[in-house]
Amino acid sequence: MPEAVGRTDPQRRARFLDAYVQSLIDRDVRQLSEIQRKGELRRLVRLLAARNGTLIAAGSLESELGLSRPTIARYLQALEEIFLVKRIPGWSRNLGTRATATPKLFFVDSGIAAQEVGTDARSLLRPAGQFGPLLESFVLSELARQLTWSRHQAELSHYRDRDRYEVDAILESRQGQIVAIEVKAASTVGTDDFRALRRLADRLDDDFIAGIVLYTGTTTLPFGPKLRAMPVSSLWEVASVRRSP
Template sequence: MPTPHLIPRRAAAQVDAALADTRVVLISGARQAGKSTLVRIVAGDRLAERRDLDRAQDRAAAIADPVGFVDSPELLVIDEIQRAPELLLAIKAAVDEDPRPGRYLLTGSSRLFGMVAAPDALPGRMETVELWPLSQGKLDGAPDGFVDALFTLGPGLRHESEVTRAEYAARIVRGGLPEATTRTDPRRRQRFFDAYVQALVDRDVRQLSDIQHKGELRKLVRLLAARSATVITANSLESALGLSRPTIARYLQALEEIFLIKRIPGWSRNLGTRATAAPKLIFVDSGVAANETATDARALLRPGAPFGLLLESFVLSELSRQLMCSEQFVDLYHYRDQSRYEVDAVLENRSGHVVGIEVKAATTVGPDDFRGLRRLADRLGDDFIAGVVLYTGTSTLPFGDKLRALPVSALWQVPAPPAD
C-alpha cells in the first residue's frame, strides 16, 4: 500500500481546474484529512507564497493588517482561513480590483460561512472543493468507481469479493485519516483519535459556537457515535444530556461545521417534505466513531457490538467521498416513510434517476432485506435504476427485477465504466 501522505488525490484535478478559471479556491475538510498535502501537490511548480494561520505570527499579522497580508502578485496560499475570517473582505477587494483567476488558494477546517465571524464576502468569486479523509480505494490503490458503475450498469453490475467480516471490521476502526492509517498499533491509533477529538472540541468548536458545557459536548460526541447511522434530532438527545434543545441543535451544527459529523437529509419527491424530513447522522471518519464507542476490530465482531450501525456509517461515508469526484452529479439521501419503510441510502442524479442502497452486516441476505427497496421501486417506476443490498458475503445475488445483493467491497473495487 502506498504511503497515505503521498497517495494521489482526485481532488487535485478539481483544484487545478478551479484555479484555471476562478479567482479564489477553498479546500475545506476535516483536520488531518490531507489538505496541506493536497496544497503542496497543487502548488507544485507554480510561483506561490504560503502563509499558515495556525502559526501565531502569521495570525497576528493577518489581524493587524488584512489588506497588506493578502497583497501578493502571485498565487497566495493561506492555510486555515477560518482562524482569521476578517481576511475575506480584504481578499474580496483584491480580486475585484484584479480579477485574474488563480489569485488565492485557501484551506479551512470549518465550513467557512457557518462561522459567526465570517462575512459572506465571496459569492461568485470562490469555488469550494471539499476534501474527505482517504477512501478505501485510495488506501488500496483500487478504482472507487461504484457510484458511476451503478448508474451506468444498474442491476447488470456484478462483483465477487474475498473480503471477510473481520477485514471489514478492521477497515471500519482504521478509518481514513492519513495519520491514523499509518499507525498499526491499535493503542497508538486510539491515542491519536482521542487527541484528535479533544483538540476539535477545545479549539475548533469554540470558534463556531458559545460553548458553556464542554463536558456535555464531549459526552454528546460519544452519544452520537453510539447512534451512528440513525435519525438524530435535538429532541431525542435532550433527556440523555440534560441540555436544552436549542443548545443541542447549536452543538450539532458546530460538529458538522468542523467536519466531525455529517447529516444526510431525508428523501422525498416532494421538495417541501424533503426539506423538513429528519436527517440521518454519520461520522465523517469511521475510525473516530469506532474509537468513541471504545470498540476495536475484534470486539466489533462479538454479539451485541454495534457492527451494523458502524458498517452503515462506514458505507455512507465512503459513498460521500465518491460523490465528490464521480462523473455523475449525485446527491445522497436516506428514505423513511410513515409506514416504516426505510432505505439506508438514496442516490439521485440530476435527471431524477434513483439508486437505493441497503447495508447489512450479515454474510447472507433474504427477500425481507429488500422490503424498503421494493417500496422505493414501486414509487419511482422507470426512474428507479437499481436497488442494492450491500452485505458482508462474497457473491452477487439476484432478488428480482432491478434488485441485487452485492459485497460491500464493491464500493471501492468496482471500476467506473469507460467514458463515452
C-alpha cells in the same frame, strides 16, 4: 484516517483518536461557535457515536444531556462544520417535506465512532454489537465522498415511510432518477433484505434505476429486475473488463 491506520499498536491508535477529537473541540469548534462548556460537547460526541447511523433530532437529546434544544442544535451544527459528523435528510418527492424530515446522522470517520463507543476488532464480532451501525456509517461516508468527484451529480438522503420501511441511502439525480442502497452486516443475503427496495421500486416505477444491498460477502448476486446484492468492497474495487483482441 491514515494517521490512525498507521499506528499498528491499538493503544497508540486509541490515544491518537481521543486526542484528535479533543483537539477538534478545543481548537476548531471554539473558532466556529461560542462554546462555553467543552465537557458538554464531549459528552454529546460520545452520545452521538452510540446513536451512529440513526435518526437524530435535537429535541431527542435534551433529557440525556440537560441542554436546551437550541444549544444542542448549535452544537450539532458546529460538529458538522468541522466534518466530524454529517447529517443526511429524509427523502421525499416533496422538497418541503424533505427539508423538515428528521435527518440521519453518521460519523465521517467510522474509526472515530468505534473509538468513542469503545469498540475493537473482537467486540465487532459479538451479536448485537456495533458492527452494523459502523458499517452503515462507513458506507454512507464513502458515498458522500465519492459524490464529490462523480461524473453524475446526485443528492444523498435516506428513506423511511409511515409503515417503517427504511432504505439506508438514496442517490437521486437532478432528473429524479433513483439508486437505492441498503447495508447489511452479514455475509449472506436473502429475499427479505430487499423488501424496502421492492416497495420503493414499485412506487417509483421507471425512475427506479437500481436497488442494491451491500453486504460482507464476495459475490454479486441478482435478486430480480434492477435488484442486486453486491460486496461492500465494490465501493472501491473496479471489476476488470476483458476485451476481445
